[in-house]
Amino acid sequence: MKVALFLTCLNDTLFPGTGKAVVRLLTRLGHEVDFPQAQTCCGQMHFNTGYRRQAVPLVRGFADAFAGYDAVVTPSASCGAMVRDWHPRLAADSGDRALAARVAELTPKVYELSEFLVDVLGVTDVGAYFPYRVTYHPTCHSLRMLRVGDRPLRLLREVRGIDLVELPEAAECCGFGGTFALKNAEVSAAMCADKVANVRRTGAEALCAADNSCLMHIGGALTRTRSGVRTVHLAEILASTEEDHA
Known part of the structure; x- marks a missing residue:
């Protein structure tokens, strides 16, 4: 399976260890994980403050960065929800039919980490140990x-x-x-x-x-x-x- 890590800008800036943990975990489970260098903000900050039109280029950038992957995995339910729930609506509202079609194809492949592990990989025991x-x-x-x-x-x-x-x-x-x-x-x-x-x-x-x-x-x-x-x-x-x- 061709898997991409959608790290999010918050994690990339302040919590890079979380992204490394996702890669380490999925690699241990036998999957190769790519980190598309072109990824940027999902547009949630713009959208939540009323700048819907300004969020559309970020929707387009997301679709470009993550095209061609079987799954896009993120350690952020917040950004994952932005992509799955709002990217299709923003793309449709933009009037760009080609973008709307690309987003509609991509967003069902976007998973929060626990969804990907349980629903796609079918595992709950990932071999972890945490004595606390x-x-x-x-x-x-x-x-x-x-x-x-x-x-x-x-x-x-x-x-x-x-x-x-x-x-x-x-x-x-x-x-x-x-x-x-x-x-x-x-x-x-x-x-x-x-x-x-x-x-x-x-x-x-x-x-x-x-x-x-x-x-x-x-x-x-x-x-x-x-x-x-x-x-x-x-x-x-x-x-x-x-x-x-x-």
Whole structure:
């Protein structure tokens, strides 16, 4: 299978280790992963702030960068949802029929990591080892837009050594929401405080999620409150082996 990694600009800039973890994981499972150098932003920031027309060139750039692959895998439910849910609509609204056709062909091949592992590869035990107490936060885009359901939890339950504990009120938003956190800082901070309180209640050593944007938001509060809880992306747990903890 010809697989491409859609890393996203946030991960590429701030969390490159997550992309490396995806490559390490999929390589271990027997797949070769390409990183198309032409990839850029998916256009979510433009779209969410009302610049729909300015997002269209980014839709076109995505279609160009990822053409010809059997699957496009991303460690971001947020950006994955932007591509799957909104790229087809933006392409159709642009009036460019050729672009709309290309996008319609490509977007069904775009998968968030847990979807790709469970639905396409048909695996839940990826040979991971992570000997820590972990709780999982289902981010809004993964839960409500991509509807990944329990796929991440099914993968985490198969990780050797893990002590996976349930997060109270897990489905509640952490308050990040991209520009929401900037435009509504006080509300965002209050929502994050509630999330942090629930994370601390679990006694977890690590908080896991499928979006580094949300982990960055929650992680900042966990650090400021000296909770001792670290954040770790789902891909990094799944890529971890006993050799990493020797």
